[in-house]
Amino acid sequence: xSTIKNISRRSFVxxxxxxxxxxxxxCNTSVFSDKEKAPENLIDFNPNLFVQLNSDGSLILVAxxxxxxxxxxxxxxxxxxxxxxxxxxxxxxxxAVGDKKYGDQNTDGSRSIRYLYEPMRKMGAMARAMLISAxxxxxxxxxxxxxxxxxxxxxxxxxxxxxxDLVHIAKTLEIxxxxxxxxxxxxxxxxxxxxxxxxxxxxxANGSAVFGLDKRLPNMKFAAIxxxxxxxxxxxxFDKTATLKIAGVIDVIEIPRIERPxxxxxxxxxxxxxTWAAFKGRDALKIxxxxxxxxxxxxxxxMKQITENVHKQGKVSKDVGNVNRAFNGADKIxxxxxxxxxxxxxxxxVPNAVAWVQGDTxxxxxxxxxxxxxxxxxxxxxxxxxxKVTVNVTFxxxxxxxxxxxxxxxxxxxxxxxxxxxxxxxxxxxxxxRHGYYHTVSAQYLKASLNKNGNVTGWLHRFxxxxxxxxxxxxxxxxxxxxxxxxxxxxxxxxxxxxxVGQAPAHVRIGWLRSVINxxxxxxxxxxxxxxxIAANExxxxxxxxxxxxxxxxxTQDPIKYNTARLKNVLKIAAKNAEWGKxxxxxxxxxxxxxxxxxxxxxxxxxxxxxxxxxxxxxxxxAIDCGxxxxxxxVKSQMEGSAVFGISLAFYGKITAKNxxxxxxxxxxxxxxxxxxAPKVHVEIVDSDENPTGVGxxxxxxxxxxxxxxxxxxxxxxxxxxxxxxxxxx
Amino acid sequence: xxxxxxxxxxxxxxxxxxxxxxxxxxxxxGLTGTKYGCGEGVCGSCKxxxxxxxxxxxxxxxxxxxxxxxxxxxxxxxNLQLLQESWAELNVPQCGFCQPGQLxxxxxxxxxxxxPTDEDINAxxxxxxxxxxxxxxxxxxxxxxxxxxxxx
Numbered sequence: 019x020s021t022i023k024n025i026s027r028r029s030f031v032x033x034x035x036x037x038x039x040x041x042x043x044x045c046n047t048s049v050f051s052d053k054e055k056a057p058e059n060l061i062d063f064n065p066n067l068f069v070q071l072n073s074d075g076s077l078i079l080v081a082x083x084x085x086x087x088x089x090x091x092x093x094x095x096x097x098x099x100x101x102x103x104x105x106x107x108x109x110x111x112x113x114a115v116g117d118k119k120y121g122d123q124n125t126d127g128s129r130s131i132r133y134l135y136e137p138m139r140k141m142g143a144m145a146r147a148m149l150i151s152a153x154x155x156x157x158x159x160x161x162x163x164x165x166x167x168x169x170x171x172x173x174x175x176x177x178x179x180x181x182x183d184l185v186h187i188a189k190t191l192e193i194x195x196x197x198x199x200x201x202x203x204x205x206x207x208x209x210x211x212x213x214x215x216x217x218x219x220x221x222x223a224n225g226s227a228v229f230g231l232d233k234r235l236p237n238m239k240f241a242a243i244x245x246x247x248x249x250x251x252x253x254x255x256f257d258k259t260a261t262l263k264i265a266g267v268i269d270v271i272e273i274p275r276i277e278r279p280x281x282x283x284x285x286x287x288x289x290x291x292x293t294w295a296a297f298k299g300r301d302a303l304k305i306x307x308x309x310x311x312x313x314x315x316x317x318x319x320x321m322k323q324i325t326e327n328v329h330k331q332g333k334v335s336k337d338v339g340n341v342n343r344a345f346n347g348a349d350k351i352x353x354x355x356x357x358x359x360x361x362x363x364x365x366x367x368v369p370n371a372v373a374w375v376q377g378d379t380x381x382x383x384x385x386x387x388x389x390x391x392x393x394x395x396x397x398x399x400x401x402x403x404x405x406k407v408t409v410n411v412t413f414x415x416x417x418x419x420x421x422x423x424x425x426x427x428x429x430x431x432x433x434x435x436x437x438x439x440x441x442x443x444x445x446x447x448x449x450x451x452r453h454g455y456y457h458t459v460s461a462q463y464l465k466a467s468l469n470k471n472g473n474v475t476g477w478l479h480r481f482x483x484x485x486x487x488x489x490x491x492x493x494x495x496x497x498x499x500x501x502x503x504x505x506x507x508x509x510x511x512x513x514x515x516x517x518x519v520g521q522a523p524a525h526v527r528i529g530w531l532r533s534v535i536n537x538x539x540x541x542x543x544x545x546x547x548x549x550x551x552i553a554a555n556e557x558x559x560x561x562x563x564x565x566x567x568x569x570x571x572x573x574t575q576d577p578i579k580y581n582t583a584r585l586k587n588v589l590k591i592a593a594k595n596a597e598w599g600k601x602x603x604x605x606x607x608x609x610x611x612x613x614x615x616x617x618x619x620x621x622x623x624x625x626x627x628x629x630x631x632x633x634x635x636x637x638x639x640x641a642i643d644c645g646x647x648x649x650x651x652x653v654k655s656q657m658e659g660s661a662v663f664g665i666s667l668a669f670y671g672k673i674t675a676k677n678x679x680x681x682x683x684x685x686x687x688x689x690x691x692x693x694x695x696a697p698k699v700h701v702e703i704v705d706s707d708e709n710p711t712g713v714g715x716x717x718x719x720x721x722x723x724x725x726x727x728x729x730x731x732x733x734x735x736x737x738x739x740x741x742x743x744x745x746x747x748x
Numbered sequence: 749x750x751x752x753x754x755x756x757x758x759x760x761x762x763x764x765x766x767x768x769x770x771x772x773x774x775x776x777x778g779l780t781g782t783k784y785g786c787g788e789g790v791c792g793s794c795k796x797x798x799x800x801x802x803x804x805x806x807x808x809x810x811x812x813x814x815x816x817x818x819x820x821x822x823x824x825x826x827n828l829q830l831l832q833e834s835w836a837e838l839n840v841p842q843c844g845f846c847q848p849g850q851l852x853x854x855x856x857x858x859x860x861x862x863x864p865t866d867e868d869i870n871a872x873x874x875x876x877x878x879x880x881x882x883x884x885x886x887x888x889x890x891x892x893x894x895x896x897x898x899x900x
Contacts, residue, residue, distance in 0.1 A: 087842030087880045215839040222844030223832040225781020225821030229845055232780035240775065265764050292775035293784070294767050366785050366793060366845040366879045415783070415845025416879050447786045651839055655882070659842055662881025685790045685877060694870040696883035 067119070068098060068141045070112075071149075075169060075182030077109050082120040083130045084387050085113075085218065086365075086414035086421065087659070088714050089652035090130045092217045094138055097648055100209040101142025101202055102149075103166035104181065111217055116389025116409035125387040126422045126530070128616040128712025131648050135710045143199045151194070152187035153179055168208075204646075204707065213651040218413070230385030230412040233372045235440040241433045242296035242444060243273060245285040245453050248309040248678035249526045250275070256286050257304040264302060266295025271436045273429060279490045280395050282428045283453060289437055293444050313678035315525035317459065320675075321357055324482040327520030328355065328463040332480050333496060336506040339514030344476025348467030352553045356464070356542045357739040360673035361457035362688060363531050367415020368450045373430035374440040379406040384427050385414035392424035396431050418532040418663075423455050448683040455529025456673055458483040460538040461520070464546045472554030474565060477512045479505050482520030483538065484528050495523040497535075499575070504539040507574045509585050509614055510547070511567030525678065532663060533718040536615040540719025541726075541740070544611035548727040549736060558610055558727065559593050566612075578711075580614050584643050584704075588612060589621040591641035591702050596623035605629050606636065609728025611720035616712025619643040619704075622661070622720040624697070626728035633747045635665055635697040635725060640717060642701070645708035657717045658699040664721020666691040669748045672741050689743075750810050754779065755823035765811035769803075770794045772810045773820060781821035781848045785877070792876030793845065795852040796820050802856035804875070819855075821848035827858040830896060834889040842880035850876050854890050863894055 070078040079095035091111050099106050114120045122133060146166045153171035154161040156179070163174045170178045204211070221227035246252060258270040267290045275284030288299035345351060371384035373396075380400055386392045389409045396407045414421055426443060434441040445453075460483035467476040487498045497519045506517045533540070551561035569583040589612040596608060605627045612621035625637040638661045647653055670689040674681045682688040722740060729747070730736050742748050752759045752769075754777065761776050773782050773796070782805060785793030789807040796805045797819035805813075819825060831854050834840075841847045850873065857864055857872035864872070869887050878886070 085843075087844070089842075215836065216841065218844070219836045219839055219841060220832075222841040222847050223835040223851065225779075225848045227844055228780070229783075231784065234778065234780070292763075292767075292771055294771035294775070297787070364879060366783070366791070366843065366877065368784070413845075414843060416843045418879075444784075447788075447791075655839070655842055655885070658884055659881035662878075662883060666879075666881075684788055685786050686788060690877045690879060691881070691883075692877060693873045693883040693886065696881065696887075699884060 068138070069102070069145050071145065071181055071185055073182050073185040075108055075180050077104050077181070078112050079109055080112050080114050080120070082114040082123050083134070084123070084125040084389070084411050084414055084417070086125065086387065086417035088125065088130065088656070089216060089649055090125065092214055093131060093649040093652055094134055096209040096214055097135060097138035098142040100207050101139045102145045103168060105169035106209060106214070108169055109217070113411050116393040116411065118390060123388065123390050124422065125417070126419065128714045128716065131710045132617070132712060135646065135648065139201060140196070140199060143201050144193065147194050147199060148188045148191050149181055149184050151191050152184040155187055156184070211647050211650065214649050215651065227413050229367050229415045230370045230372070230383060231367055231415065231444065233383040233412060233442065235372060235374060238372065238440040238442055239268060239289050239291065239437060240293045240296045240442050240444060241287050241289045242293070242300040242446065243285045243287045243429060243449070244300050244303050244305055245283045245449065246307045246309065247452065248307070249312045250283070251310040251312070252284065252308045253286060254306040254308045256306070260302040260304070261288055261299040264295055264299045266291045267299040269437060270299070270303070271433065273432050276399065276428060278395065278398070280391060280423050280425050280428070282425050282432060287433050289433060289441065296444065297446055309678055312525045315675045315678045317360065317674040320459065320525070321461065324459070324461040324520060324522050325355060325357060327482040327522065328461045328480040332482070332518035332520040334516065334518050335502050336515065336517040338512070341476045341478055341514045341516040344514040345465070345467045348475060349470045350468040350553055351465065352468065352550055353463070353465040354546055354549060354738055356462040356538070356545070358460045358538050358541060359671065359740065360459045360526070361531055361667055361671045362451050362454045362673050362682070363418040363420035364450060364685070364688060364690070365414070365416025365418055365420055368445040368447060369420065369426035370442060370444045371427045371430035372440060372442045373427070373434040375400065375431060375435040378402045380431060381408045381410070382427055382431065383410045383412055384424065385412050385421055386424055386427060387414065387417045387422040388424060391422070392427045395424050395428050399428050399431055400435070419530040419534070420454060423529055447685065451683050451688050452680040455489065455527045457531035457537065458486070458528050462538060462542045464542055466546070466550055468550065468554055472556050472561070474510065474512060474550060476514040477510070478516045478518070479508070480518040480520060481505060481538070482522040484522045484524035486528050486530055488524035489527050489529060495521050501535045503575065504535050504615065507572065507580070508543055509572060509580060509582055510565045526675065533615060533715040536613060536715070536719040537667070540611065540613040540615070541723045544613065544720065544723030545726050545738065548609070548730065552730070559589070559598050562589065562610065562612065578617050584619045585612060585614055588619045588641040588643050588704065591704065592621040592623045592639045595641070595700055595702055596625070596637070596639040598623060603627070605732060607728045607731030609724040609726065609731060611724035611727065613716070613719045615716045615719055618711040618713065618716040620716045620720055622724050624721065624724040624728050626725055626732065628729060628732045628747070631746060633725070633729060633742055635695070638697045638699045638721070640699060640701050641704065642717065643704035643706055644711045644713050645706050646710040647703055648710065650703060653703050653713050654701045656713050657701040660717025661699045661721055662691050662696055664718050665695060665697070665725070668722035668725050668740055668742055669695070670741050670743050672744065750814050752777070752810065752813060752818060753816065754818045755820060761810070763810060766809045768806050769796070769808040769810050769813045769818070770805040773805060779820055779822050783845055783848060785846065792853060793849040795849040795876070797852060797856060800856070800859060802853050821851060825855055828855040830893045831855060831858065831889065834892040834896065838885050838889045838892060840882050840885040840889050842882055846876060846878045850878065850886055854886070857890070858893065864890065
């Protein structure tokens with residue numbers, strides 16, 4: 019639990035740059051109460067600062083998480099403002115630098131609201147309580163006769179005073195004990211659970227929002243790096259003669275590889291007066307590479323290998339009942355093999371960062387999802403003190419997990435240090451596609467038995483995929499626990515069930531991409547369940563509800579248990595909104611998928627047409643239960659965006675490697691869904707007072723399998739491999 | 749020396765005439781609202797108006813843009829302003845990075861079509877990728893802009 023202290027009179031307040039004369043609340047928050055993550059910072063309880071009220075009534079709220087389209091710069095501060103009874107129009111946002119005192123800042127895993135909803139309410143409640151105390155003191159009345167409303171404290175007599183006019187008294191007060199705090203009744207929420215526009219929307223629309231790529235410093239140089247086409251290859255020799263002849267090129271520097279999970283890949287950096295000269299200079303380098311061990315990587319061959327690995331027994335990770343006996347006594351056996359390729363994040367803003375190393379100090383401006391990890395990498399690289407490194411977080415032009423990995427930040431630091439000037443490293447789009455932390459490639463084999471009543475009696479799920487853990491512990495070649503859970507905790511009522519994992523060594527850096535393991539597992543589970551419905555000759559919706567089974571709280575390894583009633587509920591809502599079963603135009607059909615991830619429940623029914631062997635997604639009916647909603651518009655927009663993200667990966671998503679080198683390089687050969695392919699997305703959000711759960715990612719996993727299931731209804735063809743462009747369907 | 753006329757203001761710059769307009773705008777002149785996304789004319793993030801036509805500035809050498817009127821997201825135009833208001837009203841952007849290019853493309857559309865259909869919008873906006881997937885809101889915001897124009 020949190021303890022909250024008044025630190026407005028302490029000396030370090032000045033050091034973090036907040037103006038004097040304001041009421042500043044700090045707290046030691048335990049945002050790590052969720053046991054899923056090792057609470058490594060728990061013991062030091064560094065103070066977190068979120069509220070600054072100025073005597074003019076202006077209110078500065080701190081956003082500790084990164085803004086990348088997830089809406090956190092609006093949603094998190096709006097929780098404080100609501101609980102504080104502040105006027106949102108008086109609020110401005112200060113983006114936190116990377117510092118442990120803000121708690122966990124890793125904007126990743128759909129966790130921001132889940133972790134910070136309660137601490138932010140406390141920040142607001144504490145501020146409100148102190149303002150009420152201040153007014154009571156000023157008026158010499160009991161606190162019970164005072165209340166807060168829209169940036170004023172009111173007295174029962176009818177008099178009122180603005181928040182700003184209470185600052186001078188409030189700042190002298192002791193912070194009230196946490197157990198004395200009172201919280202608003204949710205029915206009185208003014209911002210929480212409502213539609214709130216992004217606080218940054220005007221800056222986005224007029225082009226003034228400063229993304230990492232837009233950061234400029236006096237005398238700043240631009241740099242591009244030639245990296246080995248094969249992951250972890252190195253430079254044997256290089257010739258910079260032609261590069262140095264290019265107008266604008268200043269210098270050519272060799273950057274060493276830093277052998278850390280988020281370390282720079284290394285290569286030859288070209289420093290120039292503008293980005294274009296840096297790119298041209300980089301292209302003019304003549305480099306002889308030592309491609310290293312990963313040049314053996316051929317993704318087609320690799321797919322064959324991991325597919326073989328799922329067609330034989332693997333490491334057993336779950337074994338319940340007796341699957342073999344169920345299979346032997348089956349009325350029908352269904353089996354399928356699924357193959358999904360690597361994916362790249364490809365955010366619109368390429369990886370980039372600005373660094374300025376001066377002696378043993380360094381300041382960074384970066385579009386990073388993880389400013390504290392960025393800071394750690396810089397501290398390690400420079401071998402300097404943590405206090406001497408500042409990481410400023412800019413707007414992120416998309417992240418999707420790519421910008422949790424600050425390899426590009428370290429590159430900028432290395433270059434700035436070498437040239438003794440501020441430097442911006444810019445990845446070209448080709449760099450981004452060819453040197454990423456890829457979403458894993460996977461093969462899966464599922465086998466199930468049905469009895470005469472169309473009930474599933476046995477279930478075997480085998481999969482092989484290079485693990486994210488291989489990026490952190492080279493040599494790991496089996497999926498880790500967190501990559502198994504979504505298969506072994508499948509929300510179906512299964513008496514006989516077995517999950518096995520096959521071997522899959524990594525040849526590229528494997529990273530997490532929006533919804534992570536739920537992409538392959540959400541795909542196979544939802545497509546396979548649909549195949550079982552067809553085999554049982556039952557309606558896919560009825561069959562799925564039956565397969566999920568009775569209402570129950572499912573026991574898992576996780577402290578948060580999933581609730582099958584909530585899962586069935588979202589499926590029923592999506593089906594109701596789609597009018598499942600109604601007649602659709604010729605060549606059109608519905609497909610469904612439902613998935614539990616990031617502790618949220620999401621179902622989507624998609625309407626697809628297949629005309630002249632081309633697929634179009636017309637409508638997506640999505641229902642989400644993410645517990646308590648902070649910003650309804652953000653939940654809605656995330657579901658809309660997730661549908662498009664899912665369509666992109668279903669239609670086009672495929673990264674391949676030949677001789678260790680990634681074969682795609684830009685949006686021309688790693689394509690994205692465009693406006694004519696965007697469906698109408700109809701979103702219903704379940705009303706709930708459960709704890710808030712994930713929103714940014716759980717809308718993604720359902721889309722691709724729902725499309726596959728709809729295509730089957732139109733064409734009678736079942737596709738087990740993505741992308742659909744490989745099947746000539748787009 | 750090359751003279752560029754951007755948002756009504758003249759800029760004399762000393763660059764290689766083959767430098768793409770995008771980099772002259774961003775790195776030499778310092779207007780960073782125009783974005784780099786792909787460098788090969790397939791994503792639309794770098795769109796500007798060149799004599800009122802939408803172009804991908806990453807594909808246009810500065811020499812070609814000389815003596816033409818260049819409008820960037822920082823520029824002024826009645827349709828751009830109305831679109832920006834609708835963008836804000838419907839909370840279109842997510843990460844926001846592609847939106848300057850989207851708005852420039854939408855401005856060019858409304859400059860020549862008072863009442864675009866969904867198909868017209870698709871045709872005009874197909875060159876602009878939004879990785880966050882805000883297409884539905886983009887479409888709605890363009891329609892909303894037309895609605896507001898017709899009210900006035």
